Amino acid sequence: MANLTDLTVTVIGAGNMGGAVARAIRKAGVSERRLVLFNSSEESTSRAAREIGAASAFELFGSDATLATAVAESHVIVLGFKPYHLEAMAPKIAPHVQEGTLIVSLLAGASLDTLSDAFDGHKALVRAMPNTPIAVGQGVVGLMPGEHASESERELARALFEKSATVVEIPEHQVHGVIGAAGSASAYFFLIAEAMIDEAVAEGFTRAVATDLVVGTMLGSATLLHETGEAPTSARYAVTSPGGATAQAIAALEEGGIRALMARGMRAAADTSRKMEER
Ligand SMILES: NC(=O)c1ccc[n+]([C@@H]2O[C@H](COP(=O)([O-])OP(=O)(O)OC[C@H]3O[C@@H](n4cnc5c(N)ncnc54)[C@H](OP(=O)(O)O)[C@@H]3O)[C@@H](O)[C@H]2O)c1
Numbered sequence: 001m002a003n004l005t006d007l008t009v010t011v012i013g014a015g016n017m018g019g020a021v022a023r024a025i026r027k028a029g030v031s032e033r034r035l036v037l038f039n040s041s042e043e044s045t046s047r048a049a050r051e052i053g054a055a056s057a058f059e060l061f062g063s064d065a066t067l068a069t070a071v072a073e074s075h076v077i078v079l080g081f082k083p084y085h086l087e088a089m090a091p092k093i094a095p096h097v098q099e100g101t102l103i104v105s106l107l108a109g110a111s112l113d114t115l116s117d118a119f120d121g122h123k124a125l126v127r128a129m130p131n132t133p134i135a136v137g138q139g140v141v142g143l144m145p146g147e148h149a150s151e152s153e154r155e156l157a158r159a160l161f162e163k164s165a166t167v168v169e170i171p172e173h174q175v176h177g178v179i180g181a182a183g184s185a186s187a188y189f190f191l192i193a194e195a196m197i198d199e200a201v202a203e204g205f206t207r208a209v210a211t212d213l214v215v216g217t218m219l220g221s222a223t224l225l226h227e228t229g230e231a232p233t234s235a236r237y238a239v240t241s242p243g244g245a246t247a248q249a250i251a252a253l254e255e256g257g258i259r260a261l262m263a264r265g266m267r268a269a270a271d272t273s274r275k276m277e278e279r
Helices: 016-027 042-052 057-072 083-096 112-118 132-136 151-161 172-183 185-202 207-228 232-237 245-255 258-278
Strands: 009-012 035-038 076-079 102-105 125-130 139-145 165-169
Touching: 009 016, 009 057, 016 035, 016 042, 016 076, 016 125, 016 132, 016 151, 035 042, 035 057, 042 057, 057 083, 076 083, 083 112, 102 151, 112 125, 125 151, 125 172, 132 139, 139 151, 139 172, 151 165, 172 185, 172 258, 185 207, 185 258, 207 232, 245 258
Parallel strands: 009 035, 009 076, 076 102, 102 125, 139 165
Antiparallel strands: 125 139
16 A cells, blocks of 8 residues: 555544544554644634644635635545535535545445435545544444445555554445444443443442443453454353353343344344435
8 A cells, every 4th residue: 555644635524433534544644734624614623633633724725725725635535524414515525526536435324326426426435434433543444435446446445444443345235234233333332331330330339440340341352352363152151150150140141132132223223224325
């Protein structure tokens, strides 16, 4: 992959997700002066630029030129605004996009066809579906290249994310499954953490100690699976002695229908995403 320090990347909408992706792009090697942010106001752009360690389009190009100039000078444009802003934003962006510029869209529910229409059939197009742990360099992102995206453009999209996320390239129709298994999934683990911390508090630990116990165990368990490649079932067997405490805990969770419940939650997220795309 080409040296990313020579790339100019503009993030239009560096909010929660766009800002986290901007951090990932900095980590990928794009330099501070070449990572250009553009938010809805000069003030919020400057704030985001300061926090992320990036440049503000307003400072670089002045208050009047901004969006058109930033877009025209970019090798990569990341769309990080809300999907309902696409209709208003696309006509301001599309005329200035250079032929070889890669557009990376974070917009949930905006299909590659919709994006292609909005950007006058632009070929270098990739959809990305990240989750919020990308903000701490431990995300997961589903990348969906448009049918005309070249191999080097797909590789570039991958390089922008891979220092901060596990990157999975998927056909677009699988985006709903990715939302169920990763996009929304950090929230399932947050909910499980919340429930476990409450129970540890009920056992008499302070909330701070309970949080250390639960979050430390979550982190360690995920790291163990990630680093050893061990199957979850075999890792679980290793802590489950016959008739012991873990065996009783697992039996209680199974009796409560934990597997069916997790499947129901994931299916609800995927189905909701399908419906959103149909609208
Ligand atoms: N949050 C998630 O977990 C998640 C996951 C996957 C995908 N996404 C996608 O990420 C996108 C952003 O979601 P979010 O949760 O990050 O929203 P957000 O925090 O509200 O960020 C939206 C950003 O868009 C900017 N913006 C609004 N109007 C603009 C304009 N006219 N010109 C330039 N920038 C403008 C906002 O600027 P100001 O700060 O100045 O208002 C803000 O920086 C959405 O398309 C969403 O579908 C989010």
